[in-house]
Amino acid sequence: MSFAPSTRKGPVGVAVIGAGNISKAYLDNLTVFPDLKVLVIADLFVETAEARAKEYGIAEFGTPELALNHPDVEIIVNLTIPAAHVEVATAAVNAGKHVWTEKPFSLDRESGLGLLKAADAAGIRLGTAPDTFLGAGLQTARRIIERGDIGTPLTGMTTFQTPGPESWHPNPAFLFQHGAGPLFDMGPYYLTALIHTFGSVRKVAAVGSSAKATRIIGSGPKAGEEFAVEVPTHVSAMAQFEGGQSSHSVFSFESPRLRMGFVEITGSEATLSLPDPNYFDGDLKLWRPGAEEPEIIPATGPANGRGMGALDMARAIRSGGPHRATGDLAYHVLDTMVSITESVESGTFVDVTSNAPASVAVAVDWAPETATL
Numbered sequence: 367m368s369f370a371p372s373t374r375k376g377p378v379g380v381a382v383i384g385a386g387n388i389s390k391a392y393l394d395n396l397t398v399f400p401d402l403k404v405l406v407i408a409d410l411f412v413e414t415a416e417a418r419a420k421e422y423g424i425a426e427f428g429t430p431e432l433a434l435n436h437p438d439v440e441i442i443v444n445l446t447i448p449a450a451h452v453e454v455a456t457a458a459v460n461a462g463k464h465v466w467t468e469k470p471f472s473l474d475r476e477s478g479l480g481l482l483k484a485a486d487a488a489g490i491r492l493g494t495a496p497d498t499f500l501g502a503g504l505q506t507a508r509r510i511i512e513r514g515d516i517g518t519p520l521t522g523m524t525t526f527q528t529p530g531p532e533s534w535h536p537n538p539a540f541l542f543q544h545g546a547g548p549l550f551d552m553g554p555y556y557l558t559a560l561i562h563t564f565g566s567v568r569k570v571a572a573v574g575s576s577a578k579a580t581r582i583i584g585s586g587p588k589a590g591e592e593f594a595v596e597v598p599t600h601v602s603a604m605a606q607f608e609g610g611q612s613s614h615s616v617f618s619f620e621s622p623r624l625r626m627g628f629v630e631i632t633g634s635e636a637t638l639s640l641p642d643p644n645y646f647d648g649d650l651k652l653w654r655p656g657a658e659e660p661e662i663i664p665a666t667g668p669a670n671g672r673g674m675g676a677l678d679m680a681r682a683i684r685s686g687g688p689h690r691a692t693g694d695l696a697y698h699v700l701d702t703m704v705s706i707t708e709s710v711e712s713g714t715f716v717d718v719t720s721n722a723p724a725s726v727a728v729a730v731d732w733a734p735e736t737a738t739l
């Protein structure tokens with residue numbers, strides 16, 4: 367879909383809906399990028415929004431309706447829980463606002479496709495997390511691979527394994543419900559990194575399991591409360607990509623041993639170890655045949671953190687150009703995760719029919735902290 371440049375000028379007005387845990391990481395950046403102006407913060411619980419508004423000096427706080435009806439808000443940044451993503455994003459589309467939405471894009475294909483179609487019909491941009499692939503770490507990997515330093519890219523391996531987030535998240539139940547678990551919560555980072563490298567997924571096969579039926583909240587006011595585990599907490603998935611390349615990924619909330627951020631791409635000439643795809647920065651390691659130690663390659667380029675994708679979308683709104691972390695990309699990641707879940711249930715390979723659009727590389731001198739609008 368193509369867009370005309372916006373007729374408005376200057377910084378792009380933003381409203382955040384969802385003032386919970388991750389809103390802090392976003393607001394640290396959204397409130398300092400000069401091309402954005404955070405005008406409103408909203409939440410179902412107005413006092414939660416009020417606390418964040420005071421913390422960040424945001425002029426207005428209140429209910430989602432305040433954000434949706436604000437005449438100067440052009441982008442809604444949707445940081446609600448996964449089960450509310452489509453509902454809040456659709457309300458924003460209906461209000462004529464562009465939307466940046468947290469991952470996962472939706473809980474199922476039907477509602478995700480519905481959101482894509484609604485945005486398309488309204489001429490609205492959808493941007494979606496993760497935007498970590500715009501950061502220096504994964505963009506440096508892209509440059510290394512496109513330069514041919516690993517030869518022909520052939521295979522990928524990723525691992526995310528922890529004991530689970532209930533020890534540190536004060537409201538962790540949603541992370542163990544439909545639309546979350548290690549696959550839907552962390553899969554978007556790892557699968558986006560693989561898709562960014564290999565293109566669209568064509569088929570998947572997976573096994574999964576849950577070791578415990580309930581878990582206990584480990585921190586905050588609800589510490590000690592028990593909640594139900596509704597999704598697999600260990601998933602082991604294989605994927606084959608459009609060019610014939612393949613990958614193997616582990617997503618687990620069941621491992622006493624922490625192993626996070628492991629992403630390796632092996633080519634015909636070398637293996638490249640990428641930085642953690644949940645972050646924007648980090649060194650890369652290049653392993654050549656016979657070498658005892660890898661070559662360490664520092665990441666180069668912007669690594670400002672969460673909000674880079676919303677900023678990229680804001681600049682594209684003004685210029686009329688494409689933005690990078692699109693709804694179509696996030697839908698393909700979602701389609702892949704739903705297909706992995708179906709494979710866990712059926713014990714068979716599942717075809718993936720949606721496509722991931724290619725994105726334009728981020729220039730090394732792309733500067734989020736510079737005013738350009």
Ligand SMILES: NC(=O)c1ccc[n+]([C@@H]2O[C@H](COP(=O)([O-])OP(=O)(O)OC[C@H]3O[C@@H](n4cnc5c(N)ncnc54)[C@H](O)[C@@H]3O)[C@@H](O)[C@H]2O)c1
Pocket residue numbers: 383384385386387388389408409410411414430445446447448450454468469470537551
């Ligand atoms: N916490 C993290 O470290 C982290 C990291 C990356 C991404 N995310 C993603 O960010 C999203 C939010 O996660 P979180 O950890 O901040 O959750 P959270 O539960 O701490 O916060 C969510 C907030 O959204 C509000 N909310 C829920 N439904 C709403 C609705 N319909 N309208 C308005 N407000 C609503 C809640 O009241 C709450 O304040 C999730 O999709 C999660 O996957 C979280």
